[in-house]
Amino acid sequence: MNVKVVIFDWDGTLVDSVDHIADSLHQAATELGYPALEREAYRDIIGLGMVEALEKLYPGISHVEMSAIRERYARYFFSKVTTPQNVFVGMAEVLADLRGAGRGCSVATGKSRRGLETALVSSGLGPHFDITRCADETRSKPDPTMLEEIIRFYGIEASEAVMIGDTRYDLDMAQRIGMPSIGVEWGVHQREVLADYAPHAIVDTVPELRRVLGL
Template structure:
């Protein structure tokens, strides 16, 4: 596959954090008296910006209620740092090999800037990325704004990059911009869901991802 830049989602793609996010959302909402939802409901919104995620989970929240849930979520989520052992096995090597091969690497995530900056440091992955974009500094997935900003930074066309992610929001975002995408099955959404957006490939292992990327 010919490309100049690989753009990665964070949670569920590079880092095994899906269950921790879901549990943090559950704890933050229920301690404020909001109903407990099925675990898959919390999982399904991972990848969206927090405002968009809470709008989907609990429609009609007031600004004060949303602020309270977000503060509770941050308290629970940041109680556990993202460490190198939380990075999916082999993904740090994928990033290193892409850089050695002269490809750019970037992140497009639904995380907040505060959350990503901490995770980049404690996961020890920060060294691999030229640029990172977060939902709270641009528009949330599946709007392709963050991908457009990344390709503009590199001075390339969308077809010269590839988006790698675990959610339909990643695949939809790439498709809207005309960017090739690769779905990974070890995160939130399954092969069938990811495949609805015509990615170049949906892979079930890091070995298969390496093959799809040609590294």
């Protein structure tokens, strides 16, 4: 692909964190008396901002109840530090090679700013990115606001960037502003779900991603 900027989702795309997020949500909610949900329900909301995720998991939840779950979730989630070993094999090299080729790299994530800042440092990936945007400072996926802010930063059109993600929310967000996307199958949603959003490609290995990106 001949694009100037590559935008990455974080959880499930760059970092193997999906199970830890699901476990933390399950533990936080059930300890506060909320019903245990199927594991797939917790996985399916990964990529959304926390407010939107909890509203989908527990319809009708109040802001007070949501705050209690979020506080307990943070306690469990931050008990485990993201390390370079949690980065999917080969993805750090993809970032380095993109930068070496003169392409911009950025992150658009449903994580909070606090969560992303911590992970950028502890994973070792932080220096690769020019700009990062989080759900709690813009709008949650699939609203494309964070993508619009990123391309405005670079001074480019949506067609000159590509969004890479593992969820329907990533690809839906890109489709809404005419940005090409690439779905990866090593995270939350599989090919049949990702295909609904007309991605440029769907890949199931990092070498395949490198090929699509022309690395």
